[in-house]
Amino acid sequence: MIQIQNVSFDRAGKNILDVTELTLEAKQTIALIGPNGAGKSTLLSLMARLLPLQTGQIRYDYLDISSTSSRVMARKVGILQQHSHFMSRLTVQDLLLYARYPYHKGRPTADDHKVVEQMLAYFELLTFRTTFLDELSGGQRQMALVAMVFCQGTDYILLDEPLNNLDMYHARHLMTTLRRAIVDWNKTIVVVLHDINYASLYADQIVALKQGRIVFKGPPDQVLTPDSIKALYGVEVDIIEHQGKRLSLHF
Amino acid sequence: MLSNRFQKRVLQGLISVWLLSSFLFITWGLTPDDHFFLVLRFEKWLALNAVGVSVAVSTYVFQTLTHSRILTPSIMGLDAIYLLISLVIISVLGTGSYLAMNAIHLFLMNSLVMIGFALLIFGGLILRFHRDMNRLLLIGIVIGLLVQALNEFLGRMISPEDFVVFQGAAFARFDQLDRQVLWIAVVVLAVCLGLVWRLHAVLDIFRLGRNHVINLGIAYVPMTCLFLMLVAALVSVSTALVGPILFFGLLVVALVQQCFPDGKSGYHLLLVAIVGALILVAGQTLFEHVLSMKATLSVVIEVIGGSVFFMLLLKRGRQ
Numbered sequence: 001m002i003q004i005q006n007v008s009f010d011r012a013g014k015n016i017l018d019v020t021e022l023t024l025e026a027k028q029t030i031a032l033i034g035p036n037g038a039g040k041s042t043l044l045s046l047m048a049r050l051l052p053l054q055t056g057q058i059r060y061d062y063l064d065i066s067s068t069s070s071r072v073m074a075r076k077v078g079i080l081q082q083h084s085h086f087m088s089r090l091t092v093q094d095l096l097l098y099a100r101y102p103y104h105k106g107r108p109t110a111d112d113h114k115v116v117e118q119m120l121a122y123f124e125l126l127t128f129r130t131t132f133l134d135e136l137s138g139g140q141r142q143m144a145l146v147a148m149v150f151c152q153g154t155d156y157i158l159l160d161e162p163l164n165n166l167d168m169y170h171a172r173h174l175m176t177t178l179r180r181a182i183v184d185w186n187k188t189i190v191v192v193l194h195d196i197n198y199a200s201l202y203a204d205q206i207v208a209l210k211q212g213r214i215v216f217k218g219p220p221d222q223v224l225t226p227d228s229i230k231a232l233y234g235v236e237v238d239i240i241e242h243q244g245k246r247l248s249l250h251f
Numbered sequence: 252m253l254s255n256r257f258q259k260r261v262l263q264g265l266i267s268v269w270l271l272s273s274f275l276f277i278t279w280g281l282t283p284d285d286h287f288f289l290v291l292r293f294e295k296w297l298a299l300n301a302v303g304v305s306v307a308v309s310t311y312v313f314q315t316l317t318h319s320r321i322l323t324p325s326i327m328g329l330d331a332i333y334l335l336i337s338l339v340i341i342s343v344l345g346t347g348s349y350l351a352m353n354a355i356h357l358f359l360m361n362s363l364v365m366i367g368f369a370l371l372i373f374g375g376l377i378l379r380f381h382r383d384m385n386r387l388l389l390i391g392i393v394i395g396l397l398v399q400a401l402n403e404f405l406g407r408m409i410s411p412e413d414f415v416v417f418q419g420a421a422f423a424r425f426d427q428l429d430r431q432v433l434w435i436a437v438v439v440l441a442v443c444l445g446l447v448w449r450l451h452a453v454l455d456i457f458r459l460g461r462n463h464v465i466n467l468g469i470a471y472v473p474m475t476c477l478f479l480m481l482v483a484a485l486v487s488v489s490t491a492l493v494g495p496i497l498f499f500g501l502l503v504v505a506l507v508q509q510c511f512p513d514g515k516s517g518y519h520l521l522l523v524a525i526v527g528a529l530i531l532v533a534g535q536t537l538f539e540h541v542l543s544m545k546a547t548l549s550v551v552i553e554v555i556g557g558s559v560f561f562m563l564l565l566k567r568g569r570q
Contacts, residue, residue, distance in 0.1 A: 073468065087458040098456060098463075
Protein backbone atom coordinates (compact mmCIF):
# COMPACT_ATOMS: atom_id res chain seq x y z
CA MET A 1 0.00 0.00 0.00
CA ILE A 2 1.24 3.46 -0.88
CA GLN A 3 0.17 6.29 1.41
CA ILE A 4 0.67 9.88 0.39
CA GLN A 5 -0.22 12.57 2.93
CA ASN A 6 -0.09 16.34 2.74
CA VAL A 7 2.45 16.34 -0.04
CA SER A 8 2.77 19.71 -1.68
CA PHE A 9 5.53 20.97 -3.90
CA ASP A 10 6.52 24.50 -4.85
CA ARG A 11 8.85 25.44 -7.65
CA ALA A 12 10.03 29.02 -8.03
CA GLY A 13 7.42 30.21 -5.55
CA LYS A 14 4.59 28.56 -7.47
CA ASN A 15 2.65 25.63 -6.12
CA ILE A 16 2.62 22.81 -8.65
CA LEU A 17 1.42 19.91 -6.52
CA ASP A 18 -0.85 19.62 -3.50
CA VAL A 19 -2.08 16.17 -2.51
CA THR A 20 -3.66 15.97 0.94
CA GLU A 21 -4.50 12.30 1.00
CA LEU A 22 -3.98 9.50 -1.49
CA THR A 23 -3.90 5.81 -0.68
CA LEU A 24 -3.09 3.30 -3.39
CA GLU A 25 -3.75 -0.39 -2.79
CA ALA A 26 -1.01 -2.92 -3.52
CA LYS A 27 -1.03 -5.50 -6.36
CA GLN A 28 -2.76 -3.16 -8.76
CA THR A 29 -2.04 -1.09 -11.79
CA ILE A 30 -2.70 2.53 -11.03
CA ALA A 31 -2.77 4.98 -13.92
CA LEU A 32 -2.02 8.65 -13.34
CA ILE A 33 -3.72 10.77 -15.95
CA GLY A 34 -4.20 14.47 -16.48
CA PRO A 35 -3.33 17.32 -18.82
CA ASN A 36 0.23 18.50 -19.40
CA GLY A 37 1.65 20.32 -16.41
CA ALA A 38 -0.80 18.70 -13.98
CA GLY A 39 2.01 17.55 -11.70
CA LYS A 40 1.98 13.85 -12.63
CA SER A 41 5.71 13.61 -13.21
CA THR A 42 6.43 15.72 -10.13
CA LEU A 43 4.32 13.38 -8.01
CA LEU A 44 6.11 10.36 -9.47
CA SER A 45 9.53 11.94 -8.92
CA LEU A 46 8.64 12.67 -5.30
CA MET A 47 7.44 9.09 -4.85
CA ALA A 48 10.74 7.85 -6.31
CA ARG A 49 12.85 10.15 -4.08
CA LEU A 50 14.25 11.91 -7.15
CA LEU A 51 12.93 15.19 -5.78
CA PRO A 52 13.20 15.96 -2.07
CA LEU A 53 9.89 16.12 -0.19
CA GLN A 54 9.07 19.68 0.82
CA THR A 55 6.15 18.76 3.05
CA GLY A 56 4.20 15.69 4.06
CA GLN A 57 4.93 11.98 3.97
CA ILE A 58 5.03 9.16 1.48
CA ARG A 59 5.00 5.60 2.79
CA TYR A 60 5.31 2.24 1.10
CA ASP A 61 3.94 -0.49 3.41
CA TYR A 62 4.82 1.75 6.34
CA LEU A 63 8.34 2.43 5.07
CA ASP A 64 8.59 6.22 5.17
CA ILE A 65 10.73 7.43 2.26
CA SER A 66 12.28 10.29 4.21
CA SER A 67 13.40 8.22 7.19
CA THR A 68 14.27 4.93 5.46
CA SER A 69 17.80 4.46 4.11
CA SER A 70 18.34 4.81 0.40
CA ARG A 71 19.53 1.21 0.13
CA VAL A 72 16.38 -0.22 1.67
CA MET A 73 14.15 2.01 -0.46
CA ALA A 74 16.00 0.87 -3.59
CA ARG A 75 14.70 -2.65 -2.91
CA LYS A 76 11.17 -1.40 -2.29
CA VAL A 77 10.47 0.96 -5.17
CA GLY A 78 12.01 1.46 -8.60
CA ILE A 79 11.31 4.00 -11.32
CA LEU A 80 11.53 4.07 -15.09
CA GLN A 81 11.95 7.58 -16.39
CA GLN A 82 11.07 9.16 -19.68
CA HIS A 83 14.51 9.74 -21.06
CA SER A 84 17.72 8.26 -19.87
CA HIS A 85 20.96 9.53 -21.24
CA PHE A 86 23.79 7.21 -20.34
CA MET A 87 27.47 8.16 -20.50
CA SER A 88 28.51 4.57 -21.00
CA ARG A 89 27.78 2.52 -24.07
CA LEU A 90 25.96 -0.43 -22.54
CA THR A 91 24.67 -3.79 -23.63
CA VAL A 92 21.21 -4.87 -22.57
CA GLN A 93 22.74 -7.46 -20.27
CA ASP A 94 25.02 -4.90 -18.57
CA LEU A 95 22.09 -2.57 -18.05
CA LEU A 96 20.02 -5.28 -16.38
CA LEU A 97 22.91 -6.26 -14.16
CA TYR A 98 23.33 -2.64 -13.04
CA ALA A 99 19.73 -2.74 -11.82
CA ARG A 100 20.82 -5.42 -9.32
CA TYR A 101 23.21 -2.93 -7.70
CA PRO A 102 21.14 -2.61 -4.50
CA TYR A 103 21.84 -6.30 -3.92
CA HIS A 104 25.34 -6.92 -5.26
CA LYS A 105 26.96 -3.49 -4.71
CA GLY A 106 29.21 -3.96 -7.70
CA ARG A 107 29.97 -7.66 -7.29
CA PRO A 108 27.21 -9.60 -9.06
CA THR A 109 26.52 -13.02 -7.57
CA ALA A 110 25.08 -16.10 -9.26
CA ASP A 111 21.68 -15.02 -7.95
CA ASP A 112 21.91 -11.67 -9.71
CA HIS A 113 22.85 -13.35 -12.98
CA LYS A 114 19.91 -15.70 -12.54
CA VAL A 115 17.47 -12.81 -12.13
CA VAL A 116 18.92 -11.09 -15.20
CA GLU A 117 18.54 -14.30 -17.24
CA GLN A 118 14.96 -14.65 -16.04
CA MET A 119 14.06 -11.12 -17.04
CA LEU A 120 15.87 -11.33 -20.38
CA ALA A 121 13.74 -14.37 -21.16
CA TYR A 122 10.52 -12.89 -19.78
CA PHE A 123 10.77 -9.67 -21.76
CA GLU A 124 11.90 -11.50 -24.92
CA LEU A 125 15.32 -9.87 -24.93
CA LEU A 126 17.48 -13.01 -25.09
CA THR A 127 18.55 -12.33 -28.67
CA PHE A 128 19.56 -8.78 -27.74
CA ARG A 129 21.58 -9.57 -24.65
CA THR A 130 24.88 -8.39 -26.11
CA THR A 131 23.35 -5.67 -28.29
CA PHE A 132 24.22 -2.10 -27.37
CA LEU A 133 21.30 0.08 -26.34
CA ASP A 134 22.00 2.60 -29.09
CA GLU A 135 21.61 -0.17 -31.67
CA LEU A 136 18.10 -1.08 -30.52
CA SER A 137 14.90 0.34 -31.96
CA GLY A 138 12.80 2.62 -29.76
CA GLY A 139 10.41 -0.17 -28.84
CA GLN A 140 13.14 -2.66 -27.98
CA ARG A 141 15.00 -0.06 -25.99
CA GLN A 142 11.92 0.76 -23.97
CA MET A 143 11.36 -2.95 -23.31
CA ALA A 144 14.98 -3.24 -22.10
CA LEU A 145 14.47 -0.32 -19.73
CA VAL A 146 11.26 -1.90 -18.41
CA ALA A 147 13.15 -5.17 -17.89
CA MET A 148 15.75 -3.15 -16.01
CA VAL A 149 13.17 -1.89 -13.51
CA PHE A 150 11.83 -5.40 -13.04
CA CYS A 151 15.38 -6.65 -12.43
CA GLN A 152 15.60 -4.30 -9.50
CA GLY A 153 13.19 -6.68 -7.78
CA THR A 154 11.08 -4.03 -6.05
CA ASP A 155 7.48 -4.52 -4.93
CA TYR A 156 6.53 -1.13 -6.34
CA ILE A 157 7.34 0.11 -9.81
CA LEU A 158 6.80 3.64 -11.08
CA LEU A 159 6.68 4.27 -14.82
CA ASP A 160 6.78 7.77 -16.26
CA GLU A 161 5.05 7.81 -19.64
CA PRO A 162 6.45 4.47 -20.83
CA LEU A 163 4.43 4.62 -24.05
CA ASN A 164 6.01 7.86 -25.26
CA ASN A 165 7.23 7.59 -28.84
CA LEU A 166 6.11 3.99 -29.19
CA ASP A 167 4.09 2.88 -32.21
CA MET A 168 0.76 1.07 -31.93
CA TYR A 169 2.32 -2.38 -31.90
CA HIS A 170 5.02 -1.64 -29.33
CA ALA A 171 2.72 0.35 -27.07
CA ARG A 172 0.23 -2.51 -26.93
CA HIS A 173 2.96 -5.10 -26.59
CA LEU A 174 4.47 -3.17 -23.70
CA MET A 175 1.13 -2.79 -21.91
CA THR A 176 0.15 -6.44 -22.30
CA THR A 177 3.59 -7.57 -21.14
CA LEU A 178 3.34 -5.22 -18.18
CA ARG A 179 -0.09 -6.48 -17.21
CA ARG A 180 1.12 -10.06 -17.37
CA ALA A 181 4.27 -9.21 -15.41
CA ILE A 182 2.31 -7.51 -12.64
CA VAL A 183 0.44 -10.76 -12.00
CA ASP A 184 3.42 -13.07 -12.55
CA TRP A 185 5.80 -11.10 -10.34
CA ASN A 186 3.33 -9.70 -7.82
CA LYS A 187 4.02 -6.03 -8.49
CA THR A 188 2.23 -2.81 -7.79
CA ILE A 189 2.57 -0.38 -10.65
CA VAL A 190 1.96 3.33 -10.85
CA VAL A 191 2.10 4.51 -14.43
CA VAL A 192 1.70 7.93 -15.99
CA LEU A 193 -0.35 7.58 -19.18
CA HIS A 194 -1.43 10.16 -21.71
CA ASP A 195 -3.86 7.97 -23.59
CA ILE A 196 -7.02 7.53 -21.52
CA ASN A 197 -7.94 4.44 -23.50
CA TYR A 198 -4.79 2.64 -22.39
CA ALA A 199 -5.63 3.67 -18.84
CA SER A 200 -9.14 2.37 -19.24
CA LEU A 201 -8.08 -0.94 -20.75
CA TYR A 202 -5.14 -1.79 -18.52
CA ALA A 203 -5.48 0.01 -15.19
CA ASP A 204 -7.35 -1.14 -12.10
CA GLN A 205 -7.48 2.36 -10.70
CA ILE A 206 -7.28 5.76 -12.31
CA VAL A 207 -6.03 8.81 -10.47
CA ALA A 208 -6.66 12.06 -12.30
CA LEU A 209 -4.60 15.16 -11.57
CA LYS A 210 -5.20 18.71 -12.67
CA GLN A 211 -3.21 21.75 -11.62
CA GLY A 212 -1.50 19.74 -8.92
CA ARG A 213 -4.69 18.50 -7.32
CA ILE A 214 -6.51 15.18 -7.47
CA VAL A 215 -9.72 15.58 -9.42
CA PHE A 216 -11.05 12.05 -9.21
CA LYS A 217 -9.96 8.54 -8.37
CA GLY A 218 -11.53 5.14 -8.96
CA PRO A 219 -11.89 2.17 -11.31
CA PRO A 220 -12.06 3.15 -15.00
CA ASP A 221 -15.62 1.91 -15.54
CA GLN A 222 -16.85 4.24 -12.82
CA VAL A 223 -14.83 7.39 -13.23
CA LEU A 224 -14.49 7.71 -16.99
CA THR A 225 -17.52 9.72 -18.08
CA PRO A 226 -17.88 12.48 -20.65
CA ASP A 227 -18.33 14.94 -17.79
CA SER A 228 -15.23 13.88 -15.84
CA ILE A 229 -13.08 14.04 -18.94
CA LYS A 230 -14.49 17.44 -19.85
CA ALA A 231 -13.63 18.61 -16.34
CA LEU A 232 -10.14 17.19 -16.59
CA TYR A 233 -9.02 18.08 -20.11
CA GLY A 234 -11.64 20.58 -21.20
CA VAL A 235 -12.50 18.42 -24.20
CA GLU A 236 -15.92 17.13 -25.25
CA VAL A 237 -15.74 13.39 -25.78
CA ASP A 238 -18.01 10.44 -26.42
CA ILE A 239 -17.59 7.45 -24.17
CA ILE A 240 -18.51 4.11 -25.71
CA GLU A 241 -18.60 0.64 -24.23
CA HIS A 242 -16.54 -1.93 -26.07
CA GLN A 243 -16.16 -5.48 -24.72
CA GLY A 244 -17.01 -4.27 -21.23
CA LYS A 245 -14.42 -1.49 -21.26
CA ARG A 246 -15.01 2.22 -21.63
CA LEU A 247 -13.33 3.91 -24.53
CA SER A 248 -13.19 7.59 -25.20
CA LEU A 249 -13.54 9.02 -28.68
CA HIS A 250 -11.73 12.29 -28.61
CA PHE A 251 -10.82 13.00 -32.19
CA MET B 252 31.22 -6.24 -28.87
CA LEU B 253 34.75 -6.13 -27.64
CA SER B 254 35.58 -9.39 -25.97
CA ASN B 255 37.16 -9.51 -22.55
CA ARG B 256 40.21 -11.13 -24.08
CA PHE B 257 40.67 -8.23 -26.46
CA GLN B 258 40.31 -5.75 -23.60
CA LYS B 259 42.92 -7.66 -21.65
CA ARG B 260 45.30 -7.70 -24.64
CA VAL B 261 45.01 -3.93 -25.06
CA LEU B 262 45.80 -3.41 -21.41
CA GLN B 263 48.75 -5.80 -21.53
CA GLY B 264 50.09 -4.11 -24.65
CA LEU B 265 49.88 -0.67 -23.06
CA ILE B 266 51.55 -1.88 -19.88
CA SER B 267 54.42 -3.39 -21.90
CA VAL B 268 54.99 -0.14 -23.77
CA TRP B 269 54.83 1.74 -20.50
CA LEU B 270 57.38 -0.61 -18.90
CA LEU B 271 59.65 -0.26 -21.92
CA SER B 272 59.55 3.52 -21.92
CA SER B 273 60.03 3.58 -18.16
CA PHE B 274 63.12 1.42 -18.53
CA LEU B 275 64.45 3.65 -21.31
CA PHE B 276 63.68 6.80 -19.39
CA ILE B 277 65.54 5.72 -16.27
CA THR B 278 68.51 3.96 -17.81
CA TRP B 279 69.17 5.91 -21.05
CA GLY B 280 72.88 6.64 -21.32
CA LEU B 281 73.58 5.49 -17.77
CA THR B 282 75.43 2.50 -16.42
CA PRO B 283 74.40 0.65 -13.25
CA ASP B 284 77.23 2.47 -11.46
CA ASP B 285 75.66 5.89 -11.88
CA HIS B 286 73.78 5.48 -8.68
CA PHE B 287 73.12 9.13 -8.02
CA PHE B 288 71.63 9.82 -11.44
CA LEU B 289 69.60 6.64 -11.43
CA VAL B 290 67.95 7.67 -8.17
CA LEU B 291 67.30 11.16 -9.53
CA ARG B 292 65.77 9.75 -12.68
CA PHE B 293 63.70 7.30 -10.67
CA GLU B 294 62.24 10.11 -8.59
CA LYS B 295 61.40 12.07 -11.68
CA TRP B 296 59.83 8.95 -13.16
CA LEU B 297 57.75 8.52 -10.02
CA ALA B 298 56.51 12.11 -10.26
CA LEU B 299 55.62 11.70 -13.93
CA ASN B 300 53.58 8.58 -13.19
CA ALA B 301 51.87 9.94 -10.10
CA VAL B 302 50.85 13.12 -11.89
CA GLY B 303 49.89 11.40 -15.15
CA VAL B 304 47.66 8.87 -13.42
CA SER B 305 46.12 11.37 -10.99
CA VAL B 306 45.24 14.00 -13.56
CA ALA B 307 43.77 11.44 -15.98
CA VAL B 308 41.76 9.60 -13.33
CA SER B 309 40.48 12.80 -11.72
CA THR B 310 39.28 14.05 -15.11
CA TYR B 311 37.46 10.77 -15.74
CA VAL B 312 35.76 10.94 -12.35
CA PHE B 313 34.90 14.63 -12.77
CA GLN B 314 33.35 14.02 -16.18
CA THR B 315 31.34 11.16 -14.75
CA LEU B 316 30.04 13.35 -11.91
CA THR B 317 29.13 16.23 -14.20
CA HIS B 318 27.81 13.93 -16.93
CA SER B 319 29.82 15.81 -19.49
CA ARG B 320 32.65 14.91 -21.83
CA ILE B 321 34.18 18.36 -22.19
CA LEU B 322 34.64 19.35 -18.59
CA THR B 323 37.91 18.98 -16.78
CA PRO B 324 38.47 19.89 -13.15
CA SER B 325 41.30 22.26 -14.03
CA ILE B 326 39.11 24.30 -16.36
CA MET B 327 37.26 25.51 -13.31
CA GLY B 328 40.07 27.82 -12.31
CA LEU B 329 42.29 25.62 -10.16
CA ASP B 330 45.43 26.42 -12.12
CA ALA B 331 44.67 30.12 -11.86
CA ILE B 332 44.39 29.74 -8.10
CA TYR B 333 47.77 27.99 -8.03
CA LEU B 334 49.34 30.85 -9.95
CA LEU B 335 47.61 33.37 -7.73
CA ILE B 336 49.16 31.78 -4.65
CA SER B 337 52.65 32.00 -6.16
CA LEU B 338 52.04 35.57 -7.29
CA VAL B 339 50.76 36.69 -3.92
CA ILE B 340 53.77 35.20 -2.19
CA ILE B 341 56.16 36.76 -4.70
CA SER B 342 54.57 40.19 -4.55
CA VAL B 343 54.13 40.23 -0.78
CA LEU B 344 57.33 38.53 0.37
CA GLY B 345 59.55 39.09 -2.67
CA THR B 346 61.31 36.64 -4.97
CA GLY B 347 64.05 35.92 -2.49
CA SER B 348 61.66 34.63 0.14
CA TYR B 349 59.63 32.75 -2.48
CA LEU B 350 62.67 30.85 -3.73
CA ALA B 351 63.92 30.31 -0.19
CA MET B 352 60.60 29.01 1.08
CA ASN B 353 60.58 25.59 2.61
CA ALA B 354 59.40 23.29 -0.19
CA ILE B 355 57.15 21.29 2.10
CA HIS B 356 55.47 24.38 3.48
CA LEU B 357 54.87 25.75 0.02
CA PHE B 358 53.54 22.42 -1.17
CA LEU B 359 51.22 21.97 1.80
CA MET B 360 49.94 25.51 1.53
CA ASN B 361 49.33 25.19 -2.20
CA SER B 362 47.55 21.86 -1.77
CA LEU B 363 45.34 22.96 1.08
CA VAL B 364 44.30 26.26 -0.47
CA MET B 365 43.49 24.55 -3.77
CA ILE B 366 41.58 21.68 -2.14
CA GLY B 367 39.58 24.18 -0.14
CA PHE B 368 38.83 26.28 -3.19
CA ALA B 369 37.96 23.25 -5.30
CA LEU B 370 35.54 21.90 -2.72
CA LEU B 371 33.89 25.27 -2.42
CA ILE B 372 33.42 25.68 -6.17
CA PHE B 373 32.70 22.08 -7.19
CA GLY B 374 30.59 21.26 -4.17
CA GLY B 375 28.56 24.42 -4.24
CA LEU B 376 28.02 24.34 -7.97
CA ILE B 377 27.44 20.65 -8.62
CA LEU B 378 25.10 20.09 -5.73
CA ARG B 379 23.12 23.22 -6.43
CA PHE B 380 23.06 23.27 -10.22
CA HIS B 381 23.18 19.56 -10.97
CA ARG B 382 20.59 20.03 -13.67
CA ASP B 383 22.24 22.93 -15.38
CA MET B 384 25.65 21.96 -16.63
CA ASN B 385 25.98 25.03 -18.85
CA ARG B 386 25.62 27.31 -15.90
CA LEU B 387 28.16 25.26 -13.94
CA LEU B 388 30.66 25.50 -16.76
CA LEU B 389 30.03 29.19 -17.23
CA ILE B 390 30.42 30.04 -13.54
CA GLY B 391 33.59 27.99 -13.34
CA ILE B 392 35.09 29.74 -16.34
CA VAL B 393 34.06 33.15 -15.08
CA ILE B 394 35.70 32.49 -11.73
CA GLY B 395 38.79 31.26 -13.58
CA LEU B 396 38.82 34.45 -15.64
CA LEU B 397 38.40 36.58 -12.56
CA VAL B 398 41.36 34.97 -10.84
CA GLN B 399 43.33 35.21 -14.09
CA ALA B 400 42.63 38.92 -14.33
CA LEU B 401 43.79 39.24 -10.75
CA ASN B 402 46.94 37.35 -11.73
CA GLU B 403 47.60 39.69 -14.61
CA PHE B 404 47.10 42.67 -12.39
CA LEU B 405 49.51 41.34 -9.80
CA GLY B 406 51.93 40.31 -12.56
CA ARG B 407 52.11 43.93 -13.65
CA MET B 408 52.78 45.11 -10.14
CA ILE B 409 55.89 43.01 -9.58
CA SER B 410 59.33 43.70 -11.00
CA PRO B 411 60.50 42.02 -14.25
CA GLU B 412 62.96 39.86 -12.28
CA ASP B 413 60.16 38.62 -10.06
CA PHE B 414 58.03 38.01 -13.12
CA VAL B 415 60.64 35.68 -14.61
CA VAL B 416 60.54 33.61 -11.45
CA PHE B 417 56.77 33.58 -11.60
CA GLN B 418 56.77 32.42 -15.21
CA GLY B 419 58.89 29.46 -14.19
CA ALA B 420 56.01 28.39 -11.97
CA ALA B 421 53.40 28.86 -14.70
CA PHE B 422 54.04 25.59 -16.53
CA ALA B 423 54.32 22.11 -15.14
CA ARG B 424 57.90 21.08 -14.53
CA PHE B 425 59.19 17.69 -13.60
CA ASP B 426 62.73 18.54 -12.57
CA GLN B 427 63.94 20.11 -9.37
CA LEU B 428 61.48 18.19 -7.26
CA ASP B 429 61.92 18.22 -3.55
CA ARG B 430 62.40 14.64 -2.36
CA GLN B 431 60.24 14.89 0.73
CA VAL B 432 57.49 16.72 -1.11
CA LEU B 433 57.54 14.05 -3.77
CA TRP B 434 57.02 11.25 -1.29
CA ILE B 435 54.25 13.02 0.60
CA ALA B 436 52.51 13.74 -2.69
CA VAL B 437 52.91 10.17 -3.95
CA VAL B 438 51.43 8.71 -0.76
CA VAL B 439 48.45 11.10 -0.80
CA LEU B 440 47.80 10.48 -4.48
CA ALA B 441 48.10 6.71 -4.07
CA VAL B 442 45.55 6.70 -1.24
CA CYS B 443 43.09 8.79 -3.29
CA LEU B 444 43.57 6.62 -6.36
CA GLY B 445 43.04 3.49 -4.28
CA LEU B 446 39.75 4.88 -3.00
CA VAL B 447 38.58 5.78 -6.50
CA TRP B 448 39.44 2.27 -7.64
CA ARG B 449 37.45 0.73 -4.81
CA LEU B 450 34.44 2.80 -5.89
CA HIS B 451 34.54 1.97 -9.59
CA ALA B 452 31.25 0.08 -9.43
CA VAL B 453 29.63 3.22 -8.02
CA LEU B 454 31.09 5.21 -10.91
CA ASP B 455 29.36 2.78 -13.28
CA ILE B 456 26.02 3.74 -11.75
CA PHE B 457 26.92 7.45 -11.81
CA ARG B 458 27.43 7.11 -15.56
CA LEU B 459 23.75 6.20 -15.86
CA GLY B 460 22.83 9.60 -14.45
CA ARG B 461 21.75 11.12 -11.15
CA ASN B 462 18.27 9.64 -11.12
CA HIS B 463 19.56 6.11 -11.52
CA VAL B 464 22.04 6.71 -8.71
CA ILE B 465 19.19 7.62 -6.37
CA ASN B 466 16.88 4.93 -7.71
CA LEU B 467 19.50 2.24 -7.15
CA GLY B 468 19.97 3.19 -3.53
CA ILE B 469 23.22 5.15 -3.49
CA ALA B 470 23.15 8.19 -1.22
CA TYR B 471 23.68 10.75 -4.00
CA VAL B 472 24.82 13.83 -2.12
CA PRO B 473 27.33 12.19 0.27
CA MET B 474 28.75 10.04 -2.53
CA THR B 475 29.11 13.05 -4.85
CA CYS B 476 30.89 14.95 -2.07
CA LEU B 477 33.28 12.06 -1.50
CA PHE B 478 34.14 11.89 -5.20
CA LEU B 479 34.57 15.66 -5.35
CA MET B 480 36.95 15.58 -2.42
CA LEU B 481 38.98 12.88 -4.13
CA VAL B 482 39.07 14.85 -7.38
CA ALA B 483 40.01 18.03 -5.57
CA ALA B 484 42.81 16.25 -3.71
CA LEU B 485 44.14 14.54 -6.85
CA VAL B 486 44.18 17.72 -8.93
CA SER B 487 45.45 19.99 -6.19
CA VAL B 488 48.26 17.73 -5.05
CA SER B 489 49.44 17.08 -8.61
CA THR B 490 49.35 20.79 -9.38
CA ALA B 491 51.17 21.64 -6.17
CA LEU B 492 53.80 19.04 -7.03
CA VAL B 493 54.68 20.02 -10.59
CA GLY B 494 52.56 23.01 -11.57
CA PRO B 495 49.39 23.45 -13.61
CA ILE B 496 48.39 20.94 -16.26
CA LEU B 497 45.28 22.12 -18.04
CA PHE B 498 44.30 19.88 -20.89
CA PHE B 499 46.28 16.74 -20.24
CA GLY B 500 43.46 14.91 -18.44
CA LEU B 501 40.99 15.85 -21.12
CA LEU B 502 43.35 14.57 -23.80
CA VAL B 503 43.79 11.19 -22.13
CA VAL B 504 40.13 10.63 -21.29
CA ALA B 505 38.97 11.71 -24.76
CA LEU B 506 41.50 9.37 -26.33
CA VAL B 507 40.40 6.39 -24.25
CA GLN B 508 36.69 7.01 -24.75
CA GLN B 509 37.12 7.50 -28.46
CA CYS B 510 38.97 4.20 -28.85
CA PHE B 511 37.05 2.16 -26.28
CA PRO B 512 33.58 3.62 -25.91
CA ASP B 513 32.01 0.47 -24.49
CA GLY B 514 34.16 -0.31 -21.49
CA LYS B 515 33.00 -0.27 -17.90
CA SER B 516 34.36 2.24 -15.40
CA GLY B 517 36.81 -0.24 -13.93
CA TYR B 518 38.37 -0.89 -17.31
CA HIS B 519 38.26 2.79 -18.27
CA LEU B 520 40.03 3.74 -15.04
CA LEU B 521 42.83 1.27 -15.74
CA LEU B 522 43.10 2.54 -19.30
CA VAL B 523 43.20 6.24 -18.51
CA ALA B 524 45.70 5.58 -15.73
CA ILE B 525 48.09 3.65 -17.94
CA VAL B 526 47.67 5.99 -20.92
CA GLY B 527 48.20 9.00 -18.66
CA ALA B 528 51.39 7.56 -17.22
CA LEU B 529 52.55 6.35 -20.64
CA ILE B 530 52.14 9.69 -22.41
CA LEU B 531 54.12 11.54 -19.76
CA VAL B 532 56.89 8.95 -19.42
CA ALA B 533 57.26 8.27 -23.14
CA GLY B 534 56.99 11.96 -23.98
CA GLN B 535 59.60 12.92 -21.44
CA THR B 536 61.91 10.14 -22.67
CA LEU B 537 61.57 11.44 -26.20
CA PHE B 538 62.14 15.03 -25.19
CA GLU B 539 64.97 14.56 -22.79
CA HIS B 540 66.95 11.72 -24.27
CA VAL B 541 66.15 11.46 -27.96
CA LEU B 542 65.65 15.10 -28.88
CA SER B 543 67.89 16.37 -26.06
CA MET B 544 65.53 19.27 -25.64
CA LYS B 545 65.35 21.41 -22.60
CA ALA B 546 61.83 22.49 -23.47
CA THR B 547 59.10 21.36 -21.14
CA LEU B 548 56.95 18.52 -22.28
CA SER B 549 53.91 20.09 -20.65
CA VAL B 550 53.87 22.93 -23.18
CA VAL B 551 53.52 20.46 -26.03
CA ILE B 552 50.87 18.49 -24.16
CA GLU B 553 48.88 21.65 -23.54
CA VAL B 554 48.93 22.46 -27.25
CA ILE B 555 47.73 18.99 -28.26
CA GLY B 556 45.25 18.79 -25.39
CA GLY B 557 43.90 22.23 -26.19
CA SER B 558 43.30 21.24 -29.81
CA VAL B 559 41.48 18.09 -28.69
CA PHE B 560 39.32 20.26 -26.44
CA PHE B 561 38.37 22.45 -29.39
CA MET B 562 37.62 19.40 -31.52
CA LEU B 563 35.32 18.05 -28.81
CA LEU B 564 33.55 21.41 -28.57
CA LEU B 565 33.09 21.63 -32.33
CA LYS B 566 31.88 18.04 -32.55
CA ARG B 567 29.33 18.67 -29.84
CA GLY B 568 28.22 21.86 -31.52
CA ARG B 569 27.50 20.06 -34.75
CA GLN B 570 25.45 17.29 -33.21
